[in-house]
Amino acid sequence: MHFKIDKEKCIHCGQCIKDCIANIIEFDDEKIPYITNENHCLKCQHCLAICPTGALSIMNKKPEDSEDTENLPSEESVLKLIKSRRSIRQYRAENLPKEVIEKLTNMLKYPPTGCNFHKLHFSIIDDIEVMDKFREMTNSKIKKILSSNTFNTIGKKFANYKDAFMRGDDIIFRNAPHMIVVSAPINAPCGSEDAIINLSYFELYAKSMNVGTLWCGFAEICLKVFPDLCEFLEIPDGYKPMYVMLFGPTDIKYPRCTQPEEYQISYIKDKDIKISNLKKIKRYFWNFIR
Numbered sequence: 280m281h282f283k284i285d286k287e288k289c290i291h292c293g294q295c296i297k298d299c300i301a302n303i304i305e306f307d308d309e310k311i312p313y314i315t316n317e318n319h320c321l322k323c324q325h326c327l328a329i330c331p332t333g334a335l336s337i338m339n340k341k342p343e344d345s346e347d348t349e350n351l352p353s354e355e356s357v358l359k360l361i362k363s364r365r366s367i368r369q370y371r372a373e374n375l376p377k378e379v380i381e382k383l384t385n386m387l388k389y390p391p392t393g394c395n396f397h398k399l400h401f402s403i404i405d406d407i408e409v410m411d412k413f414r415e416m417t418n419s420k421i422k423k424i425l426s427s428n429t430f431n432t433i434g435k436k437f438a439n440y441k442d443a444f445m446r447g448d449d450i451i452f453r454n455a456p457h458m459i460v461v462s463a464p465i466n467a468p469c470g471s472e473d474a475i476i477n478l479s480y481f482e483l484y485a486k487s488m489n490v491g492t493l494w495c496g497f498a499e500i501c502l503k504v505f506p507d508l509c510e511f512l513e514i515p516d517g518y519k520p521m522y523v524m525l526f527g528p529t530d531i532k533y534p535r536c537t538q539p540e541e542y543q544i545s546y547i548k549d550k551d552i553k554i555s556n557l558k559k560i561k562r563y564f565w566n567f568i569r
């Protein structure tokens with residue numbers, strides 16, 4: 280792990296020891312921290328991040344190369360960003376500037392993953408011509424299915440989309456010039472959660488640069504149903520596509536936020552609970568059905 284302590288800088292505060300999720304850092308006889316079992320390290324770098332004097336380096340990462348954590352945006356500006364994000368379905372038919380795509384791509388490694396599992400795969404279409412090819416490939420496959428009888432039995436729910444699709448509207452990709460697909464190894468501990476978290480951060484960061492985004496459940500279904508699309512997107516063997524987001528430049532402006540419905544919220548008070556076996560079975564059913 281290349282776990283190194285600068286003895287001149289270490290103030291023996293034990294913060295790295297307290298904050299280690301794997302519990303594998305201890306003081307030696309000189310009260311200098313060392314790792315007891317490298318195999319259990321999660322590589323989260325909390326020890327490097329928390330050290331108040333920058334005395335600790337790990338995995339060849341030097342503390343002086345880490346960005347500081349000062350000057351964060353205010354709570355008002357973060358909330359405003361969350362409130363004003365919208366699903367964008369109108370895009371300009373052009374590529375985003377390369378440097379914007381680069382910024383978006385560089386952000387991807389920061390969102391959290393279950394067990395600090397950093398093996399996601401991202402397929403990014405950064406060129407509208409490639410996107411048009413992908414759009415055409417997908418839409419022609421869907422057209423075939425929509426024209427067959429199978430769809431009539433399974434797809435009544437999507438009847439209104441079908442008509443628009445057959446008229447030539449880009450119902451799936453909304454004419455977006457770019458797309459990002461997150462895939463995870465089939466044995467990833469929290470693959471689908473990791474993907475959704477990642478794209479949630481992507482969406483907000485994109486919004487901060489006035490880049491439009493759209494969660495695309497339809498495209499996700501297409502990827503699962505048409506394996507050659509996964510090949511086109513260079514999704515590695517043993518990986519499963521988890522979610523899709525469309526993105527691109529947009530002229531659309533929403534001058535106001537929406538006023539979403541309230542959720543049910545329970546503020547929990549202390550109480551004693553006794554539940555019947557029937558209720559237990561129901562709970563198991565609700566908890567595990569999907």
Ligand SMILES: Cc1cc2nc3c(=O)[nH]c(=O)nc-3n(C[C@H](O)[C@H](O)[C@H](O)COP(=O)(O)O)c2cc1C
Nearest residue numbers: 364365366367368451453493494495496497498537
């Ligand atoms: C998981 C998920 C999947 C979605 N899939 C699609 C989709 O395939 N096509 C689409 O037009 N919108 C899709 N949406 C967008 C929702 O329909 C959208 O959030 C809703 O219309 C509310 O609008 P807002 O996001 O601007 O608040 C999806 C949203 C989420 C969160």
